[in-house]
Amino acid sequence: MWFDSWFDLLRIVLVGTAAYAALVVVLRVSGKRTLGQLNAFDFVVTVSLGSTLATILLSSDVSLTEGLTTLALLAGLQFLVASLSAHWPRTRTALTSRPALLLIEGRIQHDELRRNRLTESELRQAVRSQGIGDLAQVKAVVLETSGKLSVIPESQYGNGSALKGVGGPEAG
Template sequence: MWFDAWADVLRTLAVGSAAYVTVVLVLRVSGKRTLSQLNAFDFVVTVALGSTLATILLSSDVAWAEGFTALAVLALLQFVVAWITTRWPVTKKAVTSEPVILVKGGILQDVAIRRNRLTASEVCQAVRGSGYGDLAGIEAVVLETNGTISVIASSTYGNGSAMEGVTQSP
């Protein structure tokens, strides 16, 4: 349980070092989007990369070359999906969700809140967490594509140009 053999420890050191360098290289080549977590799909890829690295480090059944291939495939597929969704907007809907407005002009949008499996108290918690104690001073609360909640005060709303593409409640 505490120690099996020096060979296993040395393998972890050697393969771990090589896998670390590989991850750094793959991430540098694939670009910032690979770990961006802009949406749920990006988050899943980030978790998959971490899981793959852990498997390479700890499983003697996985050779470094196999691990490198797995990391490269994940990064390549992330690149391909990002490339496709930026060029053909219709494909973006298959991979990502749209941001949704939960509060508009200080009024809770109950249908949107329920549709997104949230409660009014969770929305109010996000408002309080942003330093506001009253919905009346809030122009918009948006559930973003990555699951975070953005709170926009009436005083900072401006012309609302950042709200383009946000799904409005019926």
């Protein structure tokens, strides 16, 4: 199955070009958040858009119109979910997790690590990746809703207002 036909290749080039151009337009219209990966839902949409584009390119069973409708639907649903979560806090709480405080003032919060299925080794790796060799120099480590670990060194803590809304002991 090295080669089927020139028509199949031409279809991929033509449909792929049109689908790619449409995806660029959909992403520009839907805004930066669509690919922002601020939380799990943003990540799912990003993966879904890529999967949809691949299906449009490779499956002759899916028409260009069906594929473009799917891309627009995914972006529209993402816009709707983002709008609902921005305007209604209860919706945001239902759709996204709260950031979790994993370390405060150099002390590891083992209950939060277990609750979020992380290891002490992963926490220490995040601290090291910021060029910090001593946990005592770290004021806080936060597991963000995106799954990223934010490390806040003692020297950058300020008044701690960035920790407002973070779950865990002694959080703001």
